[in-house]
Amino acid sequence: MNSSLLHRIRNDRRKLLDFILSSSSGVKAASDDNIIDFDAISADYVLQCIQSAGGELDISKATSKQINASMFPTMMQSPSGDTFFLLSEPDSAGSPPRRAPPAVEANNNGHRDRLNSEASVSGHAFGDNHSYAVPSSSKSTKKTDALSLGLPALRTGLSDDDLRESAYEVLLSSVAFSGIAINSLENPKKDKGSRFLSGLKNRRDKKHTRSHSVGNQFEQIDTIRAQMQVSEAMDERIRQTLMQFSIRKPHVQVDIPQIAIELLSGIQQNDFLIERSYTHWRKRQANVLEELFSSVNYPEMQELGILLDKIRNPEEWNIIMTPAERAEVLLAIRQVASSLSSMGRSSNIQGSSYWNAGYHLNIRLYERLLFGVFDILDEGQLIEEHADYLKLVKLTWGTLGITQKMHDALYGWVLFQQFVETKEMPLLDQANLQVQKVLSTNYKEGNEEQFTYTIMCTNTENGTEIKLSLVQAIFRSINLWCDTRLQDYHLHFSEKPVFFRRLVSMDLVVGRHNTATFNEVKVKSSxxxxxxxxxxxxxxxxxxxxxxxxxxxxxxxxxxxxxxxxxxxxxxxxxxxxxxxxxxxxxxxxxxxxxxxxxxxxxxxxxxxxxxxxxxxxxxxxxxxxxxxxxxxxxxxxxxxxxxxxxxxxxxxx
Structure with a gap:
């Protein structure tokens, strides 16, 4: 099975489980305040609980069943026989072995019993080397080589899911520090039936409904939460921590290291239902910090890496270290972050704490936020609240170092990527409008405009490495994708010629700003x-x-x-x-x-x-x-x- 399709199936599975549990009144988890890792629980067990007249959902049992099931390939039953889905490629693996399979050992049941005991939620068996860990879901946004900007690679291997969750935390902190309340004691507990998902379903039958919760700040943020696929329990804990942070330090320009350190200080293991989820969350925060620190060539990075490794190590952080020792580690990292932030501010961009060397992470985070404008139930459509959503997203500009020109170009880039994925014509039209806007707008000359050109992307042209600014890299990637298809338009547009006019128009617009590709066209002197x-x-x-x-x-x-x-x-x-x-x-x-x-x-x-x-x-x-x-x-x-x-x-x- 194609890896991108497999990631999408896992993502859809998580959404469906979330919707089933939130919509079912007869089945409740052991604790509503804890976070459920939908990748780690058995869907069959959840459905059995619902069909058996409800009751309490045993998360520990659901996790054990899922881990046991992960030992075997996924199987689909049909009248013609059972179909197995393998993670390996059958073609590259060669023919099946001709030898007989080994005999089943007598102690196999004992091994499975031991595995079940290791899957206990209260245990510490979900470390880095656990051989039966359920693979995490991660949706790939880079579908082809042509759809790559050439940003520097992420050193710590942050996945798309990691970037999406970190982007949501940056957005919440930016909203909180702008003076908008993101958490209140008077804010009633959200309906487990998920008002937002209900609104998305109703939009199928009622296209011209009123804009969803325009005047309600909490419902606006809940819309963003649903779009960014963050669980309600985790969202509530993040809001509380960041709201308290903004109250303690008002009128301060927050940056990503401060956000990560504050969350590490305020969110503890007992806020998670499953230890593995807490370990993964903590590792993500440490990886974000390392990504930024390593980008600025911190001279004492080795010592700092030791501190970050302590955060990643579940045994050392959860068992060996005392709360006072954990606080000392976070204080040491906070001091490093403060000194680097004051030295590494982007030159003269007002209100920005963006580090020049960390732009490759910041731009990826901003891309994740922009992808939130697409309906999670119909990825070819913009949500009705996309204008209000983008207003809140723009609050992150100071934290991520985004300028107006960068926003316009990146938004067009995101729209174009989504068109490539869904083949929806309105998205191509919107992307074309954004490109035209970038080319026609007279952006204010000054430090911000100069800063846009300092962000460099690396691409390869005929075996030669070339450096491009962010806007140039976006135009080049769009141009290459269009150029490849227009050089054989009889093949690519034989079934959908309606795309042809729009793509020719966009290609010729961005092609004028991509002279490297245009120079490949050999013409006669006439x-x-x-x-x-x-x-x-x-x-x-x-x-x-x-x-x-x-x-x-x-x-x-x-x-x-x-x-x-x-x-x-x-x-x-x-x-x-x-x-x-x-x-x-x-x-x-x-x-x-x-x-x-x-x-x-x-x-x-x-x-x-x-x-x-x-x-x-x-x-x-x-x-x-x-x-x-x-x-x-x-x-x-x-x-x-x-x-x-x-x-x-x-x-x-x-």
Missing amino acids: DASADAAAVRVRFYVKRSLEAALQRVEDTINLISKMEGKHPLALLASELRKIAERELSVFSPVLCQWRPDAGIFASVHLHQYYGERLVRSLLIKLKLCSRRFTSSSHSLISLVISVFAETIPRRYILF
Whole structure:
């Protein structure tokens, strides 16, 4: 099974379990205040509890069942037999072994009993080396190499889920420090039926409903929580900690290290139902700190790494160290963060505590926030509250070092990525508008504008490493994706030509700002003064026709043998289909930038068939008697001369 599909299935499984438990009044977890790790509990056990007239859900038992099930491959039962889903690739693994399987050992049950005991929630068996840990779900956002900005790699291996959860914490802290209450004792406990998910379902039947909870701050933040897929119990604890932090230190520009350290201080193991969840959460905070500290080349990074390793180690942090010792570790890290933050502020950007060297993490966090504008139940649609959502997201600019131009470019980039994933036309239109906005807006000249150009992305061009600014990297990635498909638009847009016009428009816009790709287009000197867009359109017509004709040529002989028809007759039929589609679907669009695009395509097809016809005649004539040799040369010369006279000289391709 494709790894990205597997990640998506796991993500959907978590959403469904959350919805089932929150909607079921007959089944309740052991403690409503604790966090449930939906990746670690058995869905079959949850459904059994619901079907057995409700009761209390034993999380420990659900976890044990899931760990036991993870020892075996996933199986789907069907009338034709059982289907197994393997994590390995069968093709690369080779044929199955021919030997007989080993005998089952007598002590196998004892091994499973020991495993069940190790799965106890109160135990400490969920360390780094646990061989039966349930794999975590992580959704990949980079679908292809072309959709990569070339940001520096994350040293600590933070997953997309880690980035999404950290981004939500940054957003909550930014909202709290802006003066907006994110937690209140008067705020009633949220309905376990999940008002937001109900609102999403109702939108299926009622498209023009009122904007969801525009005037209610708590419901706005709850909308964000649902979009960022954060559990209600964890969200409540984070809100309390960050709200207390903002009250203790008002009017302070908060940064990511302060947020991570404050959460590590305020959230303890007893706030988690499962120890493994607490360990993973703590490791994520330590990895975020290490990512930023290592980016600025802290001279005493080795000593700091020892402190961060103590946070990651569940045995040392939870058992060996006393609360006072843990507080000393966090205080030492806080002092380092404070000194680095004061030294490493981005130059003269007002109100920003962004570290220049940590931009690769900050931009990824901001991307995760922007992805929250897409409906979690219909990823091809924007949520109705997206305007209010973006207003709150903009509160993170000071923390993450985002400028207006960076926001506009990244939002267009996120919209385009989501279009590539869902193929929804409105997303492509929105992305196109954002690109046009970036190119047409006169951004305020100053330190912020200069700072945008200091963020560098690394890409490879013909084996050579090139450095691009963030905006240039976004335009280049969009351009490369469009360019690859437009060079064979007969293949990629044969079923959905409606995308063609929009993609050509976007490609030509971003292509003007991606000279590296444009330089690959080789044109003759007579075209040197032509408009850049017209030259590019001609290039696409030529490349796409060549690709389409190559596919025809690869199969024409086989089809000729199967159907008993002459290859030239079949070739003429296929070329007619290509010409009809070119002139009816593609040329009307391309003529906006190249008025003679249809003529150029027709000439190309005409010349292609003429060359094959002459070649066929030459082969036939060579089979004739020698006494007709002189006549054959005369005939060939006549055919070529007549054929050449029918084509305007400026369109002849040879």
